[in-house]
Structures are given as C-alpha cells and as structure tokens.
Amino acid sequence: MQDLPLTRDLVLIGGGHTHALVLKRWGMKPLAGVRVTVINPGPVAAYSGMLPGFVAGHYTRTDLELDILRLARFAGARAVLGRATGIDRKRKLIHVEGRPPIHYDVASIDIGITSAMPDLEGFSEHGIPAKPLERFATQWDSYRALVRAGETPPHMCVIGGGVAGAELAMAMAHALKGTEGLSVTLIDRGEILEEFRAPTRRALLNALNDAGVTLLPNTAAGKIEADNLTLTDGSTIQSHFTLGAAGARPYDWLEETDLTIVQGYVRVGPTLQSSDPTIFAVGDCAHLAHAPRPKAGVFAVREAPVLFDNLRILLSEQRGKIKKSLYHPQKDYLKLISLGGKAALADKNGLRLKGAAMWRWKDSIDRKFMAGLKDLKPMRPPVLPDVVAAGLRDEVEGKKPMCGACGAKVGGDVLSRVLREETETERTDVIRLAGDDAAVLTHGEAYGGPRQVISVDHLRSFIPDPVLMTRITAIHALGDVWSMGAAPQSALATVTLPRLSPPLQEAWLSEIMSAARAVFAAEGAEIIGGHTSMGAEFSIGFTVTGLTDAPITLSGAKVGDQIILTKPIGTGVLLAAEMAMQANGRDVATAYASMAQSSGEAARILSGAHAMTDVTGFGLAGHLLGICRASGVSATLTLSRIPLLDGALALSQAGVASTILPANRAYAAEYDGPNDAMADLLFDPQTAGGLLACVGNGGAENLIKKLNKAGYNAAIIGEITEPTSEDGVVLKARP
Structure with missing residues (x-):
C-alpha cells in the first residue's frame, strides 16, 4: 500500500483511550489511501485507571503511560506534538499551537476534560488540576520526592469529594504513610461521595477514615496560596500540594467550533x-x-470499535452503502475503586466486594489493557521472490530497514574517494576549501567584497509530519552556513512529495512552505524559489547561501584549543530505535526538540572560533577528524563530558545503531580509544546536530556560560593536541 497515492486525511485530535485503541486497530487493518494524523500535547498519554495506583506507589511512571509516538508508528500515522486550539469547519482546518493548520477530511475529538479551576483565586498559580493526567503525574512525582527528602512538609488537600478525589486522597495518604506530620484533607461543597448508593458510600467513607484522610463536606475553598488553603468561612488549612479533582469541565475552544x-x-x-x-x-x-452517562473510562474503551468502523466507512468509497455501527452504552458498569493500599472495592448493580482480591482483579484488568497497547510488533521485512539478483539477499535479509535523515547518507569513505577527482574547470571566484562545510564564492571588483557561502542538504524523511521534517531539515541545512561564521541569506527548496491527490498536494505544500518560511525568516534569510516533484516517498532539501567577511574554516584549529559542542549527540540511534519501535516516546520528543533548535545564536556566540563545523552525518568523531586533518593537529576527547540525548546510551548498550554506523567507523580510521557503547555514539550520524568549535583556552568557560544561558546544552568536551611524529593525526578518547 506504500505505492498507492494518499487521497484522504483522517485527523485524531487527542490521545485519549478511544483514539489509542483506534490507532492500534488501524495498524492492524489500515485503509489504503488514508493518511492518519494524531494530535496530542505530548509524546505520552496517562491511563486514568492506573493513576491512583501510581500515586500510591504501586506503579511506575512507565506503567502508567501510553506511548503515543510508538502507537502512531505502529499505525503508520504521523504524530503532531501540540495542543489543538480550534477547528475551521468551512476550510476543514484544525488549528494547533505553534504550527500551520492541519487539513482534515474526517476528524475525531478525544481530548478529555480539565480539572482546572480558573474561578478559584490562586488556583492557576498554586493549584494542581487532576486532569490532564500527565501534568498531575509529573507534579506529584516532584512533590513526593521533596517530601521524602524532608525538603517540604507533607500537607495535602484534595478539592472534590467524588470518586476520583477520594481515590487520589487515599493514594496520597498511602504513598507518604509514616511520614511525620502527614495530613491529607478531602473537601467538597456537598456531601462526600454522594453519587453512590448508601451501602457503597459507607464502605468508602470507612476506607477514607482508615487511610487517615480528614473529610470536610459542605465546605468551599476560597483561595489557594503556596502553603495553605483558605476556606470561604475564613479558616485556613495548611497545604503544600492542593489538588483540584472537582468541577471537571470541557475545554473552552469546543464552544467556538459551532458544533452542537x-x-x-x-x-x-x-x-x-x-x-x-x-x-x-x-x-x-x-x-x-x-x-x-457519567464520565468514565469504560465508555471510552467500548466506543473504540464503533468509532473505528465508522471512520473507515466514512473515508471509504463505500460510504453511504454500508450501515454504520451504533454505540449503546450499558446502564451500569463495574466500578473498581482503589483504596490506597493494594485493596479495592468492586461495585455493580448493588453488589459490593472489598479487599486485596479486588485489587488483584483490578490490577490484572489494567495491566492487560495496557499490554494490549504496548506489546506492538514492528514492521515486517520485505518478502523476496524465490529467485533474486546475486547479493540482494545479503543486503536485505537479516538487516533492518534503511534509516532516514543522516542515517540514510552515503558513507564518508565512499564520498571521499569519489570527490577526490579533480574538476577540469577552475574559477578564480570560487575558493576551494577541501572538506569544509560550504563552498565560498567571491563577487565584485577584485573580489574584495563580502564572501558568499553556499551549501546543500537533502534528507530522506524520518518523520511522517511534513512540518517537523521541514523545520529540522531547514535547521540542518543552515548548519553549514552557521559553521562557517556566515549570516544566512537565501534558500532554494527541493521537495519530493509521495503520491497524493491534488487537494492533499496543496495541503502538504502549504504546511511545508509555511514551516520553511518561518525558520528562514527567523534567521534573516529568504526563500527565493525551489523545485517540487512526486516520488516514492517524502524527502526535502534546501540549497542555502550566507554572507561573511571572513569564513571560519576547518583548517584554523590550534594546539591548546578547547573543543566545544553545543548540542547533545544521539539522534541517529534514537531515530533508528524509533523506526524499530524500541524507543521511548519522551526521549524521541526530546531528540526532535534538539534537532529543531536553531544554532543561529550559538554561531554568533562562537564567531571568534579558530575552526568550526556542524556535527551531522559523519558523527562527532568524523567531523572532529575533519578539523584535525585540515589543521594538521590531533585531538583528545573526554567521553564523560560529552552531552548525550536521553535514552541514547541505553539504546547503544542494547545494540541499537544506525545503518551508517559501520561506514562512519571506517571513515574515522584515526580514532584511538574505547570500543564500547559510548564510543559507538561518537560515530552516530547526527541530524541537525550542534556546532563543534575549537576556541582559545582562555575564553572557553565564558563561552559555555553564554551558550548555556542562550538555551544550549553545551560543554567543553576535549582539547586540540600536537600530532605525534609516528602516528600523525589521531583522535584519542579517554573516560
């Protein structure tokens, strides 16, 4: 189906339980011709059923979370990390913070609700809404750690005496049980747990009492401050963690959609x-x-097959010919309520059971649900015909699919052999700087004016989202300009679209060019044209120019220089793992953010560098050796100082690597150091990596302070040394 054109856009707004299940079903049974997009504020979504267990300490954060990026990869969908803010139904566009609008033919909304209390004084500054769950989980993690370290008092209040507030109050009390001075207070404007039948309510009130939770029914909060909660009667309660679990409400922007x-x-x-x-x-x-029906996860789960069937019908050529599925929720449902410790209360149709067995039952249900969304198999390798060309099986069988981005580049040893051939034409207005990041052109009378640098970069898609792919590719291409100390001037875009229907061609190109213009305009450059074509897969590149009075080259490094790296490394291994569905979504999102970070300000800070390059396809070792070869020096790296992206080292230790890693090792033959997982990251191909600069020893620490203040995870990672007479240029690495 990859060779078939895309003709329809399905957009899932939100990563709730229903959409998560739909993504899994879509991966198992996709509809040819449909591009699926899922929009979610972050790379993970928390499962509400396990939240009380997480708060109590029975589950880890990983147990609690669904990896939206991994689900999207399984479904063949693009994941857009952003918050939806509106729908333009007339133009069929979905507005998302910080990016161009997203086109849809069919859309589905599963964004949950919020427990924020904007009308309660001080809540925005000091209160913590129970929903969205991801934010609450993060804040609880931090608070619990501070309490256990004795750095903040264990005083908590929960506003909202429904089942969610009661479960969380008992869980918080259990998590910090035994802590000196512990207090947990549950507050409600009405009666606590008034939605339950009397026998069930009595059992839960007893459980709250056993957990040591103080109950304040018929009580209203008036103001929240950093360390206390003031009630409307003027009394105060000491609270250093005030949780809002009442008044859950829909997001305001839904009112503006003109839907009913x-x-x-x-x-x-x-x-x-x-x-x-x-x-x-x-x-x-x-x-x-x-x-x-009341708001409950059980309904969301059971809506999934109905939504999946109806989306397929509406998007298919059989729409109007097939009867849609109907959802009729059950009148009552099993409620399994956590009681803080590993005990739960089960309630359905007036039947109540309580105890550890109920917890084990609930735990089994929750873990089974999560396993169904986590135990996903990656793509299968291609099936070969019985007879193939000699050597084809060696290139395909037993090997993983080719990486995207810089992992798809041709190895440096191959390039150096091909480019070694001299050109037959030599122009005096072209300055030949072998091995540098960009060519240098001179203009004007006697070539005495500013010099123009020019370079090109083109990347095979590694992200299904054209906007993020465009941003990263633009930053990647500009790296060659920045590394030579030039100010970006202009860009030509080269875009290869996959097979798309004309409306989708227009939608894709609109998103791509809007994203590209934003990146280049922010750096003072202008897109002056380009070329588009259709191909087997999406790829994008930019030819960029910049202006400088004196380019920074590879050949200026001096013995004693300190080596500065402005971004962490590890994008290659993370992208390889993401493609194989082995990466953590949070780590991948962090890598995306690093790749999309402009190096413009870093280049300005490092404008006095003796030599500079950007770390891309040849990896840190390959690009540093490029400086050493051109400058006739050696270098020594201190491995412990090199900043790494989250998850990169663990993946490297697990044997994950980019397909270009062997070629990068061959290209960096002068390397002399450990050969372990950390060393592999030196040869990991980077996409839109940081700047690698050689600066005088005296000012290096001050430059690091400036880079860190500007938002770069920069570090001094080594020094330039004398080449030894017997070894010549060598790159040494030490722990």
Missing part, C-alpha cells in the same frame, strides 16, 4: 458523529445525547 454543544461537551449520537457528520467526538469530551 451541551454544557460545553460535543453532542454526539449513536454513530458518535457530531452535528457535523465529518467530525466525531468520544470519551469525556463528548455528550451521548441518546444515552447520557
């Missing part, structure tokens, strides 16, 4: 379609008009 809204929620019918038949809504943000 009921108390802020999107009204849907049995097919889960809204008043606009091309927009669905599921989970807590939806109002089931035909069968109103």
Whole structure:
C-alpha cells in the first residue's frame, strides 16, 4: 500500500483511550489511501485507571503511560506534538499551537476534560488540576520526592469529594504513610461521595477514615496560596500540594467550533458523529445525547470499535452503502475503586466486594489493557521472490530497514574517494576549501567584497509530519552556513512529495512552505524559489547561501584549543530505535526538540572560533577528524563530558545503531580509544546536530556560560593536541 497515492486525511485530535485503541486497530487493518494524523500535547498519554495506583506507589511512571509516538508508528500515522486550539469547519482546518493548520477530511475529538479551576483565586498559580493526567503525574512525582527528602512538609488537600478525589486522597495518604506530620484533607461543597448508593458510600467513607484522610463536606475553598488553603468561612488549612479533582469541565475552544454543544461537551449520537457528520467526538469530551452517562473510562474503551468502523466507512468509497455501527452504552458498569493500599472495592448493580482480591482483579484488568497497547510488533521485512539478483539477499535479509535523515547518507569513505577527482574547470571566484562545510564564492571588483557561502542538504524523511521534517531539515541545512561564521541569506527548496491527490498536494505544500518560511525568516534569510516533484516517498532539501567577511574554516584549529559542542549527540540511534519501535516516546520528543533548535545564536556566540563545523552525518568523531586533518593537529576527547540525548546510551548498550554506523567507523580510521557503547555514539550520524568549535583556552568557560544561558546544552568536551611524529593525526578518547 506504500505505492498507492494518499487521497484522504483522517485527523485524531487527542490521545485519549478511544483514539489509542483506534490507532492500534488501524495498524492492524489500515485503509489504503488514508493518511492518519494524531494530535496530542505530548509524546505520552496517562491511563486514568492506573493513576491512583501510581500515586500510591504501586506503579511506575512507565506503567502508567501510553506511548503515543510508538502507537502512531505502529499505525503508520504521523504524530503532531501540540495542543489543538480550534477547528475551521468551512476550510476543514484544525488549528494547533505553534504550527500551520492541519487539513482534515474526517476528524475525531478525544481530548478529555480539565480539572482546572480558573474561578478559584490562586488556583492557576498554586493549584494542581487532576486532569490532564500527565501534568498531575509529573507534579506529584516532584512533590513526593521533596517530601521524602524532608525538603517540604507533607500537607495535602484534595478539592472534590467524588470518586476520583477520594481515590487520589487515599493514594496520597498511602504513598507518604509514616511520614511525620502527614495530613491529607478531602473537601467538597456537598456531601462526600454522594453519587453512590448508601451501602457503597459507607464502605468508602470507612476506607477514607482508615487511610487517615480528614473529610470536610459542605465546605468551599476560597483561595489557594503556596502553603495553605483558605476556606470561604475564613479558616485556613495548611497545604503544600492542593489538588483540584472537582468541577471537571470541557475545554473552552469546543464552544467556538459551532458544533452542537451541551454544557460545553460535543453532542454526539449513536454513530458518535457530531452535528457535523465529518467530525466525531468520544470519551469525556463528548455528550451521548441518546444515552447520557457519567464520565468514565469504560465508555471510552467500548466506543473504540464503533468509532473505528465508522471512520473507515466514512473515508471509504463505500460510504453511504454500508450501515454504520451504533454505540449503546450499558446502564451500569463495574466500578473498581482503589483504596490506597493494594485493596479495592468492586461495585455493580448493588453488589459490593472489598479487599486485596479486588485489587488483584483490578490490577490484572489494567495491566492487560495496557499490554494490549504496548506489546506492538514492528514492521515486517520485505518478502523476496524465490529467485533474486546475486547479493540482494545479503543486503536485505537479516538487516533492518534503511534509516532516514543522516542515517540514510552515503558513507564518508565512499564520498571521499569519489570527490577526490579533480574538476577540469577552475574559477578564480570560487575558493576551494577541501572538506569544509560550504563552498565560498567571491563577487565584485577584485573580489574584495563580502564572501558568499553556499551549501546543500537533502534528507530522506524520518518523520511522517511534513512540518517537523521541514523545520529540522531547514535547521540542518543552515548548519553549514552557521559553521562557517556566515549570516544566512537565501534558500532554494527541493521537495519530493509521495503520491497524493491534488487537494492533499496543496495541503502538504502549504504546511511545508509555511514551516520553511518561518525558520528562514527567523534567521534573516529568504526563500527565493525551489523545485517540487512526486516520488516514492517524502524527502526535502534546501540549497542555502550566507554572507561573511571572513569564513571560519576547518583548517584554523590550534594546539591548546578547547573543543566545544553545543548540542547533545544521539539522534541517529534514537531515530533508528524509533523506526524499530524500541524507543521511548519522551526521549524521541526530546531528540526532535534538539534537532529543531536553531544554532543561529550559538554561531554568533562562537564567531571568534579558530575552526568550526556542524556535527551531522559523519558523527562527532568524523567531523572532529575533519578539523584535525585540515589543521594538521590531533585531538583528545573526554567521553564523560560529552552531552548525550536521553535514552541514547541505553539504546547503544542494547545494540541499537544506525545503518551508517559501520561506514562512519571506517571513515574515522584515526580514532584511538574505547570500543564500547559510548564510543559507538561518537560515530552516530547526527541530524541537525550542534556546532563543534575549537576556541582559545582562555575564553572557553565564558563561552559555555553564554551558550548555556542562550538555551544550549553545551560543554567543553576535549582539547586540540600536537600530532605525534609516528602516528600523525589521531583522535584519542579517554573516560
């Protein structure tokens, strides 16, 4: 199906439980011709069913979280990390913070609800909403660690006496049980747990009492401060962690969509379609008009097969010919309520069971649900015909798919042999600097004016999102200009689109050019043209120019110089792992952010460097050796000082590597040091990597301070040394 054109855009807004299950089903049974996009504020989504267990300390953060990037990879979808802010139904565009709008033919909303209390004084500054779950989990992790270290008092308040507030209050009390001075208070405007039948309510109130939770029913909060909560009657309660678990409400932007809204929620019918038949809504943000129900995860889970079937029908050529699936929620459902410790209360149809066995039952259900969304198999290798060309099996069987980005480049040893051939034409206005990042052109009378540098970079797609791919490629291409001390001037874009219908061609190109213009305009450069074509897969490149009075070259390094690196390394191994569905979504998102970070300010800070390059396809070792060869010096790296992206070393230790790693090792033959997982990262191909600069020893520390202040994870990683007479140029590495 990869060779078939894309003709329809399906956009899933939010990474809630329903959409997570739809992504898995889509990966198992995709619909040819549909591009799927999932929009979520972060790379992970927390599972609400395990949140009380996480707070209590029974689960780790990893247990709790669904990896949206990994699910998207399994589904063949693009993941857009951003917060949706609106829908333009007339133009069929979804607005997302910090990026161009996203086109849709069919969309589904699963963004949950928020527990923020904007009307409660001080809540925005000092309160913590229970939803969205990811933010709460992060803040609880930090607070619990501070309490255990004795750095903050263990005083907590939970506003909201429903089942969620009660579960979390008991979990917090259990997590910090035995801590001196511990206090947990549960507050509600009405009665605590009033939604339950009397026998169930009594059992839960007893459990709260056993957990040591103080109950304040018929009590209203008036103001939240950093270390206390003031009630409307003027009394105060000491609280250093005030959690909002009441008044969960829909996100405000839904009101502005002109969909039919009921108390802020999107009204849907049995097919889960809204008043606009091309927009669905599921989970807590939806109002089931035909069968109103309380907000509960069980309904979201059971909506998934109905949503999946109806999305496929609406997007297919059989729409209107097949009857849509209908969702009819059960009237009552099993409630398994955590009681802080490893005990739970089960309630359904008036039947109640309580104890450790109920916890084990709940734990089994939750773990099974999560395993179904985590135990995903990566793509299968291609199946070869019975008879193939000699050597083909060696290149395909037993090998992983070719990496994208710089991992797809031709090895440096091959390039150096080919480029060694001299050109037949020599121009006096072209300054030949063998091995440098960009060519230098001279202009004007006697070539005495500013010099123009020119370079080109083109990347095979490694991210299904054209916008993020464009941003990273533009930063990657500009690296050659920045590394020569030049100011970006202009760019030509070269875009190869996969096979798309004309409307999708326009949508893709609009997103790509909007993203590209934003990157180059921020650096003072202008896109002056380009070329587009259709091909087997998406790729993009830029030819860039810059202006400088005196280019920084590779040949200026001096003995005694300190070596500065402005970004952490590890993008190659992380991208290889992501493609094989072995990477952690948080780590991948961090790598994306690093690649998309401009090096413009770093280049300005390092404008006085003796020699400079950007770390890209040949890896840190290969590019540093490029400086050493051109300057006739050696270098020594201190491995412990080299900044690494989160997860990169662990993946390297697990044997994950980019497909170009062997070629990079061959290219850097002068390397003399350890041959372990850390050393492999020296040869890891970087995409949009940092600047590698050789600077005078006296000012290196001051430059690092400036770089760190500007937002770069920069470090001094080694020094330039004399080449030995017997070894010549050598790159040494020490722990």
